[in-house]
Amino acid sequence: MPTAAQNIPVRNGNSANELSRSVSNSFNPTYENLSTSPTASFSSPPNSYGGVGGSRASTKQLKPFHTQDIKVLLLENVNLSGQDILRKQGYQVEAIKSSLPEDQLIEKIQDVHVIGIRSKTQLSADVLKHAKNLIVIGCFCIGTNQVDLKFAADAGICVFNSPFSNSRSVAEQMIGEIICLARQIGDRSNELHRGVWNKVSAGCWEVRGKTLGIVGYGHVGAQLSVLAESMGMKVIYYDVVNLMGLGTATQVGSLNELLQGSDFVTLHVPELAETKNLISEAQIAQMKNGSYLLNASRGSVVDIAALIKGMKEGKLAGAALDVFPNEPAGNGEHFHNQLNSWAEELRGLKNLILTPHIGGSTEEAQSAIGVEVADALVKYVNMGITSGAVNMPEVTLRHLTQDEPNHVRVIYIHKNVPGVLRRVNEILGNHNVDKQMTDSRGDVAYLMADISSVNTSEIKELYQSLEDLGSRIRTRVLY
Ligand SMILES: NC(=O)c1ccc[n+]([C@@H]2O[C@H](COP(=O)([O-])OP(=O)(O)OC[C@H]3O[C@@H](n4cnc5c(N)ncnc54)[C@H](O)[C@@H]3O)[C@@H](O)[C@H]2O)c1
Numbered sequence: 001m002p003t004a005a006q007n008i009p010v011r012n013g014n015s016a017n018e019l020s021r022s023v024s025n026s027f028n029p030t031y032e033n034l035s036t037s038p039t040a041s042f043s044s045p046p047n048s049y050g051g052v053g054g055s056r057a058s059t060k061q062l063k064p065f066h067t068q069d070i071k072v073l074l075l076e077n078v079n080l081s082g083q084d085i086l087r088k089q090g091y092q093v094e095a096i097k098s099s100l101p102e103d104q105l106i107e108k109i110q111d112v113h114v115i116g117i118r119s120k121t122q123l124s125a126d127v128l129k130h131a132k133n134l135i136v137i138g139c140f141c142i143g144t145n146q147v148d149l150k151f152a153a154d155a156g157i158c159v160f161n162s163p164f165s166n167s168r169s170v171a172e173q174m175i176g177e178i179i180c181l182a183r184q185i186g187d188r189s190n191e192l193h194r195g196v197w198n199k200v201s202a203g204c205w206e207v208r209g210k211t212l213g214i215v216g217y218g219h220v221g222a223q224l225s226v227l228a229e230s231m232g233m234k235v236i237y238y239d240v241v242n243l244m245g246l247g248t249a250t251q252v253g254s255l256n257e258l259l260q261g262s263d264f265v266t267l268h269v270p271e272l273a274e275t276k277n278l279i280s281e282a283q284i285a286q287m288k289n290g291s292y293l294l295n296a297s298r299g300s301v302v303d304i305a306a307l308i309k310g311m312k313e314g315k316l317a318g319a320a321l322d323v324f325p326n327e328p329a330g331n332g333e334h335f336h337n338q339l340n341s342w343a344e345e346l347r348g349l350k351n352l353i354l355t356p357h358i359g360g361s362t363e364e365a366q367s368a369i370g371v372e373v374a375d376a377l378v379k380y381v382n383m384g385i386t387s388g389a390v391n392m393p394e395v396t397l398r399h400l401t402q403d404e405p406n407h408v409r410v411i412y413i414h415k416n417v418p419g420v421l422r423r424v425n426e427i428l429g430n431h432n433v434d435k436q437m438t439d440s441r442g443d444v445a446y447l448m449a450d451i452s453s454v455n456t457s458e459i460k461e462l463y464q465s466l467e468d469l470g471s472r473i474r475t476r477v478l479y
């Protein structure tokens with residue numbers, strides 16, 4: 001393994017010792033084959049870089065590597081807004097439109113430092129154990145159920161998502177679907193596409209005055225609540241947490257109470273063990289005769305066989321499904337029984353809106369998600385900042401500035417066991433610790449410290465001392 005000084009390439013006749021520390025050199029033996037970049041000057045941070053304190057003009061960018069050597073794999077058509085931010089950093093970005101079969105994913109994940117996915121790609125422990133260089137995962141969506149968050153944290157891999165950038169898009173889709181179901185617009189449109197004029201009013205309703213029951217009153221549920229009320233609907237909601245209702249929306253005490261009182265039931269809960277088949281035969285039986293069911297949460301939340309039964313028996317007058325237990329890797333003619341055994345039966349049902357998981361698929365949402373998640377990835381890769389992480393403690397320190405040329409940022413992800421901080425601070429204690437923050441989440445703790453007066457030649461020893469502690473999960477030294 002090279003020393004930090006050896007790690008600095010000699011350019012323009014400068015020796016490592018002559019290199020000005022006003023450039024952003026850093027060291028992380030995770031990247032032992034990577035060089036630092038004495039030519040890179042970051043006095044003007046890229047636009048993507050949101051500040052967390054300190055003046056932008058004097059911010060010193062920290063990087064443990066030659067940015068061109070950072071490999072990023074983006075799957076599932078991550079928006080160009082996000083791709084551009086990552087490319088502007090100089091990272092090597094490979095963007096693929098679909099998700100990958102597990103064997104190809106394992107092959108590709110072996111040497112990337114950053115992976116960006118959406119809802120389809122399963123980053124299970126079996127996949128992640130092959131990800132030897134991976135330091136961070138970006139979920140360019142809300143849901144993070146597709147990632148083994150605990151395995152990732154235990155391996156020192158930080159996970160980010162975009163908690164609400166597509167909430168409005170989902171809520172608007174729900175409003176559209178509620179009206180379409182109430183008026184059977186999908187069926188009328190399909191008929192007319194086949195040349196059939198079928199002007200009917202039987203079983204078609206206004207939504208004004210009807211009750212919308214929202215299961216899960218989080219970001220999506222709350223947005224939907226406001227929109228529905230503005231159309232004259234009455235809103236009730238059920239959530240496992242006590243939440244203030246917006247407008248005149250009222251929380252009910254049980255799922256059954258919601259099911260019994262709603263004309264439309266819409267599901268906005270995360271995928272959890274407790275939400276698997278949350279709506280099955282017994283719950284549909286509780287619903288009003290001729291009511292409607294909408295699911296844009298996760299495919300596991302509704303027992304589809306029970307929904308088909310409810311539709312066929314006329315208990316449900318209509319339904320809208322945006323999510324399915326199995327979803328294809330990419331676009332194409334995939335919605336057959338090979339994907340889900342009941343797919344073709346569903347396709348034959350009347351007043352059933354089927355959409356390919358597009359609740360959050362608008363230009364606005366995807367562009368905002370691209371920026372939000374890519375920014376979080378850059379801050380993590382370049383500065384170690386974990387604000388917004390979903391599986392690690394949220395730790396940030398204000399920027400180092402160009403006035404602090406010999407400062408080094410130490411990031412130490414470690415097992416959350418007694419005595420670690422004392423040992424880490426013994427190691428850091430040879431320098432002045434300017435600022436430090438540490439926090440824990442479950443079994444994993446994250447320490448970030450800015451220490452001053454560090455010679456380049458001392459960095460490797462500092463790194464190695466931290467690596468040698470039994471509590472170590474991952475050490476990064478950025479400078
Ligand atoms: N179709 C799409 O394109 C799309 C887009 C965005 C989100 N989603 C899905 O929708 C889900 C909800 O999104 P959100 O942003 O509103 O999430 P959120 O985390 O803001 O809200 C979820 C709410 O569900 C509640 N909840 C959890 N378990 C519950 C249970 N058993 N019963 C009742 N309530 C429960 C939580 O307390 C929380 O208030 C996401 O987890 C995601 O899976 C789908």
Ligand SMILES: O=C(O)CC[C@@H](O)C(=O)O
Binds near residue numbers: 119142143
């Ligand atoms: O865009 C996606 O793939 C997922 C959308 C949605 O389900 C989410 O979790 O944000």
